[in-house]
Amino acid sequence: MESTRITDFATLQSYELRDKLLLQRFEAGVWNDYYTEVGDYLGQYLTKIIDWDMSSALAEYITPETPGNYLILLDAQAVYSPGASYTDSPVQIVINPATSYSWSYIAELIDASTGRCANFNPTEAPGTPYGDLTEDLIISSGFTGDGTTRIQVRYVEVTPI
Amino acid sequence: MPNKAVHQLTYTQDRDDVNDRFYVVRSSTDYQIPGTAFPPKLNIATRLITTAQVLALYDTPLEIVPAAPTGFIHYPIRGLIEFGGGSVDYATNTQLKIVSTTDPLVNGLLVGYIADNTMPNALTANVPTGGVPSFAGDSLSVTVETGNPTAGDSDITVTVWYNTLEL
Numbered sequence: 001m002e003s004t005r006i007t008d009f010a011t012l013q014s015y016e017l018r019d020k021l022l023l024q025r026f027e028a029g030v031w032n033d034y035y036t037e038v039g040d041y042l043g044q045y046l047t048k049i050i051d052w053d054m055s056s057a058l059a060e061y062i063t064p065e066t067p068g069n070y071l072i073l074l075d076a077q078a079v080y081s082p083g084a085s086y087t088d089s090p091v092q093i094v095i096n097p098a099t100s101y102s103w104s105y106i107a108e109l110i111d112a113s114t115g116r117c118a119n120f121n122p123t124e125a126p127g128t129p130y131g132d133l134t135e136d137l138i139i140s141s142g143f144t145g146d147g148t149t150r151i152q153v154r155y156v157e158v159t160p161i
Numbered sequence: 162m163p164n165k166a167v168h169q170l171t172y173t174q175d176r177d178d179v180n181d182r183f184y185v186v187r188s189s190t191d192y193q194i195p196g197t198a199f200p201p202k203l204n205i206a207t208r209l210i211t212t213a214q215v216l217a218l219y220d221t222p223l224e225i226v227p228a229a230p231t232g233f234i235h236y237p238i239r240g241l242i243e244f245g246g247g248s249v250d251y252a253t254n255t256q257l258k259i260v261s262t263t264d265p266l267v268n269g270l271l272v273g274y275i276a277d278n279t280m281p282n283a284l285t286a287n288v289p290t291g292g293v294p295s296f297a298g299d300s301l302s303v304t305v306e307t308g309n310p311t312a313g314d315s316d317i318t319v320t321v322w323y324n325t326l327e328l
Binding site: 006007020021022023024025026027031032033034035036040041042043044045070072073074075122129130131133156158160161 | 165167170171172173174176177180181182183184186189196199200202203204205238239241243245273274277280281282283284285286318320322
């Protein structure tokens with residue numbers, strides 16, 4: 001690699017599991033150079049970041065890279081930052097299979113004067129089957145507000161056996 | 162910093178949080194950042210469970226993640242149940258669970274569903290709020306709630322994604 005500054009490179013907005021990371025490791029008193037892959041270092045999960053401006057309803061999708069693969073939600077959080085004209089009204093955001101509402105996860109925030117963070121929790125009772133694994137996931141809200149909400153969704157994509 | 166292309170470097174699949182360093186730039190200043198600063202790795206384990214084993218799974222839980230090293234603890238995050246072959250659904254005791262092996266009767270960490278062999282499904286947290294603990298140094302096992310299932314004839318492949326955290 002040519003000697004260069006990191007700021008000379010183009011910027012990616014998201015990672016892929018096969019992206020290569022350079023690292024140095026201290027072993028037996030010596031620093032050795034290696035590369036690894038994001039998926040090997042962090043584990044084989046993906047993260048989708050959604051920046052929602054809340055002025056209109058939300059509908060974002062997660063679609064498997066390979067059609068037919070399963071999508072399994074690991075966890076998700078929503079972080080709200082207020083605008084100048086907050087409404088003090090609740091805002092609900094839902095994650096569920098795109099065409100089948102057999103299960104859902106929900107986060108609730110208030111469009112208020114101070115920031116909020118909410119975890120997405122299941123709406124059904126424990127033990128309710130989490131199926132429809134080949135569906136796209138939809139992250140949606142019919143609510144609006146005056147602020148911005150960043151939604152972080154961690155998930156795995158799995159090739160069926 | 163190596164003045165090398167990626168293909169000139171040795172590939173490592175391993176992670177050594179204490180001894181690994183990454184080059185990062187923040188606000189135009191160069192830094193090193195250790196592996197300990199990154200989120201814990203999401204590990205994966207898979208186990209094939211035969212029909213005969215499923216029908217005895219309450220009496221004989223099966224290990225899916227070996228015991229954590231001394232000073233560490235496993236915690237499962239999610240799982241997957243897939244069915245292989247068969248035409249008859251399991252019945253009677255069809256809630257499959259991932260447990261901390263030390264106390265399988267109490268600590269159901271993740272639960273899933275084996276009553277429909279046409280429906281692969283995810284293993285999710287046993288309760289939507291609060292926590293169910295695992296035990297330090299323990300392994301994770303697969304079992305079922307209440308008693309052995311009956312009737313079914315599918316093999317089941319169970320996958321679990323988990324963190325191994327330092328105490």
